[in-house]
Amino acid sequence: MVGKTDVLILGGGITGTGIARDLELRGLDTVVVERGRLADGATGNMHGLLHSGARYAVADPESAKDCIEENRILRDIASHCVDAIGGYFVQLSDDDESYFERSRRDCLDCDIDVEPVSVGEVRDDHPYLAPETERAFRVPDAVVHPFPLTVANAVDAREHGGTIETRVEVVDVLVEDDSVVGAEVRHREEPKTETIRAEHVVNATGAWAESVGAMARVEIPMRPAKGVMVVVDFPSLTTVLNRCRPAADGDIVLPHENTAIIGTTSVEIDDPDDYPKAQWEEDLMVEEAGEMIPDIATARIVRSYWGVRPLFGGTDVDLEDGRTQTRDFTLLDHDERDDRPGMTTIVGGKLTTYRKMAEAVANHVCSELGVTEPCRTATEPLPGRDNPGELGGALSEFGPLPPAEELDSDVIRD
Numbered sequence: 003m004v005g006k007t008d009v010l011i012l013g014g015g016i017t018g019t020g021i022a023r024d025l026e027l028r029g030l031d032t033v034v035v036e037r038g039r040l041a042d043g044a045t046g047n048m049h050g051l052l053h054s055g056a057r058y059a060v061a062d063p064e065s066a067k068d069c070i071e072e073n074r075i076l077r078d079i080a081s082h083c084v085d086a087i088g089g090y091f092v093q094l095s096d097d098d099e100s101y102f103e104r105s106r107r108d109c110l111d112c113d114i115d116v117e118p119v120s121v122g123e124v125r126d127d128h129p130y131l132a133p134e135t136e137r138a139f140r141v142p143d144a145v146v147h148p149f150p151l152t153v154a155n156a157v158d159a160r161e162h163g164g165t166i167e168t169r170v171e172v173v174d175v176l177v178e179d180d181s182v183v184g185a186e187v188r189h190r191e192e193p194k195t196e197t198i199r200a201e202h203v204v205n206a207t208g209a210w211a212e213s214v215g216a217m218a219r220v221e222i223p224m225r226p227a228k229g230v231m232v233v234v235d236f237p238s239l240t241t242v243l244n245r246c247r248p249a250a251d252g253d254i255v256l257p258h259e260n261t262a263i264i265g266t267t268s269v270e271i272d273d274p275d276d277y278p279k280a281q282w283e284e285d286l287m288v289e290e291a292g293e294m295i296p297d298i299a300t301a302r303i304v305r306s307y308w309g310v311r312p313l314f315g316g317t318d319v320d321l322e323d324g325r326t327q328t329r330d331f332t333l334l335d336h337d338e339r340d341d342r343p344g345m346t347t348i349v350g351g352k353l354t355t356y357r358k359m360a361e362a363v364a365n366h367v368c369s370e371l372g373v374t375e376p377c378r379t380a381t382e383p384l385p386g387r388d389n390p391g392e393l394g395g396a397l398s399e400f401g402p403l404p405p406a407e408e409l410d411s412d413v414i415r416d
């Protein structure tokens with residue numbers, strides 16, 4: 003294993019691999035260490051929506067603007083990881099009409115393309131929608147495949163000289179003269195501990211950022227929130243469907259192979275490695291989605307999976323309910339914040355905005371290390387886009403597929 007690097011990145015989710023790619027394209031040497039396989043955390047256990055931003059336009063317009071910008075970029079640089087199928091926001095008769103109008107208006111203010119459609123038009127393509135459907139508009143939502151996207155970032159980082167270490171866990175962060183200078187890591191498959199020294203360390207461990215921060219003796223208050231996704235046998239769904247109401251449980255349904263994935267909840271938990279997975283959460287998904295698509299309520303449940311959002315607890319927003327917390331990201335400069343130079347932490351955000359998060363971290367690290375190369379990740383295509391075979395070997399090397407990508411072979415039909 004490499005014992006010394008410019009930037010050591012802790013965590014091999016979409017954020018960590020995205021940062022590695024960005025820094026490698028700017029000429030810095032990087033090592034990513036991930037305790038499991040790539041995308042083992044929230045990344046491989048998310049819903050799969052490439053947000054248009056419409057979901058956030060009313061309550062969090064800054065996040066909405068970031069989403070639409072990044073949605074457009076990813077459709078271009080990572081088109082092989084995106085199903086650009088579009089989505090609808092639908093209002094049922096019990097939903098607040100003024101919220102529907104406000105959503106549509108706020109989307110336009112956030113530069114999100116909104117296409118008004120009549121209920122009749124939507125029904126032509128989606129006859130399974132509830133008879134209570136009263137209004138709808140179309141937005142550029144899409145389905146994103148988090149595993150190939152993460153692997154593509156890792157492959158590009160590696161092609162530019164980076165190192166990706168999986169099944170290697172950070173067990174301590176090295177602090178010398180009050181500065182972070184590297185980390186001690188343990189191989190999970192052999193009883194071996196090693197030291198990696200670095201000019202700078204990036205903590206991209208998501209919901210685990212607090213425990214990794216404690217190793218460097220800095221406090222990072224996290225408010226991790228679990229969410230469930232329920233996969234049902236429902237081959238007819240061809241687009242993303244969102245219930246048009248303030249963010250609530252089970253109001254997004256999207257297609258995956260011949261199934262529909264219903265999500266999700268947001269329930270605060272204490273420990274991202276050990277939290278309850280309750281039947282009521284699954285039942286709630288089916289019940290809520292069934293209001294929008296009645297046939298879903300009787301569809302066969304194929305499986306369920308849970309993920310944990312890396313939400314930061316150190317902001318001023320109202321944290322009473324996980325859903326009122328911003329989905330924006332926070333960069334913690336530990337030199338400025340804690341007098342602990344040599345380490346930066348990135349928390350929060352969404353998969354949709356990972357590239358922008360990575361760019362912010364890379365800008366910060368580059369300015370610390372005196373590197374002036376600009377960011378190129380918004381325009382350079384990811385490996386596999388122009389040559390679909392390019393990722394094949396790496397997908398199996400870093401596999402197996404995480405829960406968000408699992409192929410449910412018993413419902414795959416020709």
Ligand SMILES: Cc1cc2nc3c(=O)[nH]c(=O)nc-3n(C[C@H](O)[C@H](O)[C@H](O)COP(=O)(O)OP(=O)(O)OC[C@H]3O[C@@H](n4cnc5c(N)ncnc54)[C@H](O)[C@@H]3O)c2cc1C
Binds near residue numbers: 014209229
């Ligand atoms: C239920 C749910 C649904 C979501 N749906 C969507 C969606 O539809 N659209 C969207 O845009 N976003 C969605 N998100 C948000 C998105 O998934 C996350 O914001 C994103 O994946 C976070 O990526 P990350 O790399 O920061 O964190 P993670 O993917 O959690 O990566 C952190 C990594 O650090 C590793 N790690 C932890 N401790 C150590 C250690 N000591 N040593 C080494 N490695 C360590 C973990 O194993 C993990 O792989 C959803 C999230 C959840 C939970």
